[in-house]
Amino acid sequence: MERTLTVIHALGLMLVVFSAAYAIPIATALIYEDGAMLLDFLVAMVWTLAIGFLMWLLTRRAKGELSIRHGYLLVVAMWTAMPIFATLPLLLAIPDLSFTDAYFETMSAMTTTGATVLTGLDGLPPAINVWRHELQWLGGLGVIVLAVAVLPLLGIGGRQLFRAEMPGPMKESALTPRIADTARNLWIVYVAITLVCIGALKWAGMDWLDAVCHAFSTMGLGGFSTHDASVGYFDSPLIEFVMIAFMLFAVINFATHFLAWRGKSLRTYSRDAEAVAAVGLILASCLGIAFFLWWNGVYPDFLTALRHASFNLVSIATDSGYASVDFAQWPIFAPMWMFFLACICASSGSTGGGIKMIRTLVLFKQAGREFLKLLHPAVVNPMKIGGHVVPNNIVFAVLGFIALYFMTIATLTFMLLISGMDFISGFTAALASVNNIGPGLGQVGPASNYAGLTDFQTWVCTFGMLVGRLEIFTVLILFTPHFWRR
């Protein structure tokens, strides 16, 4: 009980920090002189601040170090609580929005999924759109990472939280000796690249509001757009190209970006086996799918096919979820391959979801090891990725993760099927939720959205997004009896 209070204490503190995030939509409301929005966001900010401060104040006696298990509890509590507070402005601004849908929307934002239940995005107040996109941007690199960066008082427990939130199997390699420095550096890189992205999108032809919003969702690999037609609204190859470049950038480990920036050397990228495999696979698939579409006569010439295949494939494979055309109309192989890539392509430590490329590499190499072991029983062949040996315990953890990952997708699919969804819609909705992609196929395809789901289905998808973002173990560990046993 004592320790649970400690968790609430830390949670309160984080909510206080989180309330600062309302500053950007408030500023937007001021710029657009939108009094109603200003009031909504100020109310939301005061509520978040007050509740957070109260939680912190009432439990200040319990202040202390977090144990490993309470670190998990805090991360999950934080990721459940933040979207709740984030729904406040949406509920105030859009009168007929149910809490279920609002929570789905904010969870989809924070987990960088990019699935939406809202229609008429073009008509939403600018402050609301900025808020949705800002949540994606914050959720991209991780709110906890940000908290660790700015809150030195989390102390040693910070490393534990960092590991519980950061995606990827190997989290021991700290870039700097102090975890707070590491977190700060990652965020500095993230902010810097986002600023560049805003500039590039403005240059490519967006207005400032669209540029800021799309830069937020591109860097977070979220996939929200300010338009119902998503990026198809702009119909501009230049904008699509800029977004492809930044999505590919965001799908690489930010630690690699940091090392490259600090070492002033592009060779850092070629040494990151994950980045090489992911980018190589995505680019090869772009060409392949473009050829496939052209061959099947979907597009009359190869260049058009290449343009649409590249943008939509990169968008799905990097777990962003923008669409420039209705790719659900393509022959089924193309979207299915895109969803397959979405499961495996993102790097650990990036803003994408799914299994992560490093786990995929481990899986493939493990298969190779088994073959070699059959041929040469005495062989000693440790798992090597990028020339570095991966210890066996990590290999087992990776295999365990992948098994759990597929079980999660299967379970969610079954739950959606029970609720009456058709198979293609149910399966792709589960995939899209757990991988934080956004659109699926069928009922939840790029041409429609998640508004048509029942409340039950919405909650299933919401849960899927949370589980996928926190890489399954962090969430499901709370459901094991051992976690609660003393």
Next chain:
Amino acid sequence: MKILILGAGQVGSTVAESLVGEANDITVVDSDGDKLRQLQDRLDLRTLVGNAAHPSVLEQAGIADADILLAVTQSDEVNLVACKLAATLYNTPTRIARIRATDYLERPEVFSADNFCVDFSICPEQILTEYIVKLIEFPEALQVQRFSQGKASLVAVRAFEGGPLVGKPLSFLRTHMPQVETRVAAIFRKDGPLIPEGNTVVEEGDEIFFIAATGNIRSVLNEMRRMDKPTQRVMIVGGGNIGRRLAKTLENDYQVKLIEHNKKSCEKLAGELKNTLVLNGDGTDEKLMQQEHVDEVDVFCALTNDDENNIMSSLLAKQGGARKVIALINRSAYVDLLQGGKIDIALSPAHVTIGSLLAYVRQGDVVAVHSLRRGAAEALELVAHGDRKSSRVIGRRIAEIDLPKGATIGAIVRGDEVIMGHHDTLIEAGDHVIVFVIDKRTVKKVEKLFQVNIGFF
């Protein structure tokens, strides 16, 4: 010459042994008194027990008037410190250190005059590795030695029954392949050396040493022996310093399997090597060898620390069908016993590495020294300096030079050209002359011959 040797291990004691006969004052320092006592029992030299990196010990050992410091202890760091002290405190003219760690070797500035003041660094493991690599490259050869930065090579082969040369006189070689320049420098028959003449008939089992330009070695080897198929598969037993280096050098050009019995070392090796198949097991386990197809192995190298293990595993490999087996053997008594038997090549690490050390120590204009036949014979590369007046070799035909008995001039490297030594070849200033000495006792005389007379200065 006064020589101070630090470390009485394998390298230290072998060097001491070869130098003590050449009228040098030798002092050996080691922290192990027993080793020194054994050395002193056999050889005429002074010993001192103590830490070789301490100035007081060095002073006591007489570093103040030593000409050469040979730091060959087990520890790179001790060797480096000793060289630094010798240079800064005692002004020792020549400082040679044994350095093993590639970390140091990759950064030559560590050895510069500003830092550790090492004139020459040698790495016995590296020399041995390069030596084995050459044997794998030329699987027919017993020994391959390079001269003049690799321009000329000395190769030893064993004449087998059915080979094109057996039963024929050496002059046949000349008529048989007139386009390739080569010269037989010596023949060893049942451990007795022969001075090769044109009418010497090659017998089965002879060890033939020949010199040729490095580019011609392949074609000469083809003539001397039936063409073996080139090496493809290499099996190494022992993942120590040498085994690891060898695997690393070979793994991109050959299929390499490395057997190591220590599980921990296996994991380390497998992490470091990229294309080598690392196997955990005993090098004398014939089941493992069969399972890994020792019968298809072209070259099998037993390179553990243990002589007996190396002997047994290479015998097993030969029995199992390996084409050529190489065993690393430290004890010289074993080497003499085994060479030419079932084991194709018995390598004595000390003899392989000592040549490069001796070249630094020897006076005069010796560029390279290669120890042959386990130290019984030597091949020397000397530079001819001066002119017809000051030198006793320049401007003279080979037949006119007063070489001691048992010494032959094998070849001359002039610029980039390799000239075979015939009796009427004229020697010019600046020539690198490769001399083959069958009897080691005459080495001193050969060196004297090439020294420039006082009048030169």
